[in-house]
Amino acid sequence: MTFSERTRAKRKIRLISELTEPVSEEISLPISIREATISDLEEVYKIELECFADDSFPKRLLETFLTSPECVTLIAVSDGEPLGFIAGSVEKLNEEPAGHISTLNVKRGQRRKGIGRRLLDAFEVALTERGVRTCFLEVRANNIAARNLYLKQGYRPLQKLRNYYGIGADGLRLKKNLVA
Numbered sequence: 001m002t003f004s005e006r007t008r009a010k011r012k013i014r015l016i017s018e019l020t021e022p023v024s025e026e027i028s029l030p031i032s033i034r035e036a037t038i039s040d041l042e043e044v045y046k047i048e049l050e051c052f053a054d055d056s057f058p059k060r061l062l063e064t065f066l067t068s069p070e071c072v073t074l075i076a077v078s079d080g081e082p083l084g085f086i087a088g089s090v091e092k093l094n095e096e097p098a099g100h101i102s103t104l105n106v107k108r109g110q111r112r113k114g115i116g117r118r119l120l121d122a123f124e125v126a127l128t129e130r131g132v133r134t135c136f137l138e139v140r141a142n143n144i145a146a147r148n149l150y151l152k153q154g155y156r157p158l159q160k161l162r163n164y165y166g167i168g169a170d171g172l173r174l175k176k177n178l179v180a
């Protein structure tokens with residue numbers, strides 16, 4: 001795909017996943033997952049701040065995720081309200097394109113309703129559409145919620161990352177083969 005084709009593809013707001021059933025009893029409306037655009041920046045930043053506070057990505061970086069043709073950012077929305085998002089990129093690894101998840105966030109009050117899993121599923125679909133066969137990510141070793149989610153979704157530990165998030169804050173690199 002050429003640079004301009006990718007840019008056009010990125011700009012096109014595409015409905016990646018639409019649920020006809022509510023995700024849980026607490027969400028009375030179906031959620032949809034679509035590609036996020038620069039107009040989602042403020043909401044995406046708000047969610048990032050809520051989830052990571054002092055550790056959150058700066059707005060400028062989120063802007064890059066929303067505008068770069070190498071990046072994929074998807075947002076989950078219900079009745080116009082953003083509930084969470086996932087952002088990552090397609091990188092070259094040994095001459096092959098590989099997906100990399102940089103952040104996945106679900107608003108506090110909306111967790112444990114399957115939104116994180118659906119964002120991850122949709123992100124993987126977006127990657128495979130770009131010809132990507134593997135996906136990587138890093139997670140804090142003590143982030144049980146995220147680790148459980150990734151393990152459940154087929155990600156497997158690849159490497160321990162000592163002090164990756166600061167002194168005493170280890171990380172784990174996980175990998176999933178998207179195509180069998």
Ligand SMILES: CC(C)(COP(=O)(O)OP(=O)(O)OC[C@H]1O[C@@H](n2cnc3c(N)ncnc32)[C@H](O)[C@@H]1OP(=O)(O)O)[C@@H](O)C(=O)NCCC(=O)NCCS
Pocket residue numbers: 051052103104105106107110111112113114115116117118138139140143144145146148149150152
């Ligand atoms: C991690 C996160 C994205 C999960 O989102 P979510 O929408 O709550 O996840 P889901 O409802 O799709 O959960 C899917 C599975 O993940 C695991 N999981 C999710 N939250 C969990 C928790 N608090 N404790 C243990 N396991 C959990 C479970 O296996 C769950 O399946 P189950 O509900 O059938 O048991 C969310 O907790 C979050 O935004 N955390 C703050 C930001 C963060 O740490 N992001 C990860 C960066 S790497």
